[in-house]
Amino acid sequence: MAMDYKNGAKEIVENIGGKENISGMTHCATRLRLNLKDDSKADTSTIKQIDGVVNIVNKAGQYQILIGTDVPKLYAEMEKLVGDEKTDTSASANNERSSKGIVNNIFSAVSSIFAPLLPALAGSGILRGLLLLFAQLGWLDETSGTYQILTVASMSVFYFLPVLLAFTSAKRFGADPFISVLIGASLLHPDFIAMMGDVGNGATTTFLGIPTVLMNYNSTVVPIILAILVYSYLYKWLDRKIPETLKLVVLPLVSLAIMVPLTTIAIGPLGVYGGELIANLVNWLIEESSVLAGILVGGGWSVLVSLGIHWAVNPIMINNVATYGFDYIVPFTFACNFATIGVALGVFLKAKDRDIRNFSMTGVVTISLSAIIEPLVFGLLVKNKKLFLAQIIGGAIGGAYLGLTKVYTNAFVFGSVTTFPAFVGENTANFINAMIGLAISFVAATILGFIFARKDEKLVSD
Incomplete structure (x- = not known):
């Protein structure tokens, strides 16, 4: 019997200490992940008895309620009860969780940033594998329009990963998601890529006289997450300082004028080299x-x-x-x-x-x-x-x-x-x-x- 998501969400909120005890909320593929102000207010034994709840894990700075693959449906009902402001898990929530440790906060951030993208990544990966298989079996000609169109369909999620991560990172860190997407898209604009010419990664230019190392940011992970993390602080500051009558134009104007150059000059290259260093270290250990x-x-x-x-x-x-x-x-x-x-x-x-x-x-x-x-x-x-x-x-x-x-x-x-x-x-x-x-x-x-x-x-x- 399927879970009654509306009643399930209501029972969880009641036994978690009320919505006032929830400072942040997100979900991954199978778990409802709550950040609680006071874990002692949660009645774990009662929550475990709620129809549809498989188990409770209170680790990594989160109160995790294991539901299964239907967790998005429960999450939608939770949003109605808790309120959209609690689903951001950023701003004040980050301050409240700081006492629980940096490592726990990192785990929580990684989960909320990548979890929404997992279906797209998995589906695209399987489509890519099937295309390779069909080509090897001779069922598809690699020069055919069918193969090339399906290849584009399977690889776009990786090429535009900075754009997708910009959106999920903005939701996590409390920045404007659409301006964040524009920051990510700027790094993939054809004119930006053309600036590298035949040199590729490492080509140089200048911005207001500042030397700038150009990088290819398609399929990268770390640079855009760092960029949106930095932007979240700028966004919150601008949101406080700019009058309401000017926000519609001035806030996005200043955001883009500052963040796109800052990302290309400093944050982006740092992220690329840092990400490559981590990946190379892990892969080296595996090779060795x-x-x-x-x-x-x-x-x-x-x-x-x-x-x-x-x-x-x-x-x-x-x-x-x-x-x-x-x-x-x-x-x-x-x-x-x-x-x-x-x-x-x-x-x-x-x-x-x-x-x-x-x-x-x-x-x-x-x-x-x-x-x-x-x-x-x-x-x-x-x-x-x-x-x-x-x-x-x-x-x-x-x-x-x-x-x-x-x-x-x-x-x-x-x-x-x-x-x-x-x-x-x-x-x-x-x-x-x-x-x-x-x-x-x-x-x-x-x-x-x-x-x-x-x-x-x-x-x-x-």
Whole structure:
């Protein structure tokens, strides 16, 4: 039975300490993420009993309510009750959360900036993988108009990533979203790109006599986020100082006149080099010890998910795909997901209780089709440490093989059967090794799950 989102939202607000206790609100793919002024006012045990609530995680500076893929529908009802001003999670909310730590605030910011873009990134990535597959099979001619138009459809989200991130960053940091989009679009304007000529990145020009290094900002992640973070402070200052009668014209005028040059002169190049440094460091570590990376990420990803801090790694994967066209980390998350499927199947084969068998099989189908592992993680693994260990071992073994064979994806996707096209590339062995690695995770976890599960295993409620 589907969740009654209107009543569910009402019950959550009532038991969270009222809307006055919510300083900020957002959501990701499966979780309603609330920033509370006083966590002690939240009646966690009662909220867990609300129809549709899978679990509660109070980590990374947020009170996270796990709902599932229907969380946007609940969020829409929450907005009606809480008010639009609380969905920004910026301004005063940031000040209230400062005491909870910089790291927690970073996790929260990353989540709210990237979560709205995940469907677009995943869908585009799968379309790109299918195009490559169809071209290899001879079903599509790479010179045909059909192929080229669909290629544009699949790659636009990456090319215009600065524009999309400008919008979500503005919503997070409390800046004007449409002026922020214009700042991002300015970096992709054909005339701006033409200024680089044949030199490309590193070409120079001047602005009011100030030397300016020109960069190609399409498919970049860090520069626009930094730019909008800086702009949020300028915007709030201008909003306070400019009279209401002049805001319509003066505020956007001053914003664009200051932020576009400032971004091209200082913020943009800093962001590009900083983003490349982080990505290169991660990729270097993977190249130097890919097996160890596979063990750590493949085995530990579910732990990060259970804590709600896996978002800290997602931008690195997105940046790799956008910048280089491939990523080594995404396959390790596949290993985690297929190990989770394996444990659930092992429990299904071993347990006799009808409820836990139904729950396990539902989890198998859900992950296979949508890559959502949270229900199984919270409903099964965190309540049975042996089964959690089985999942970690399965993910680590499969991740080690994926690391050893340097498996990559050409898109940022979540690990499921439906996202297999992301492994398709010019190297056929990449797809084969991916299937072998995921089979290793699945089989190992299934066996261990069967061994560790008890015949009288029960679906324990909190």
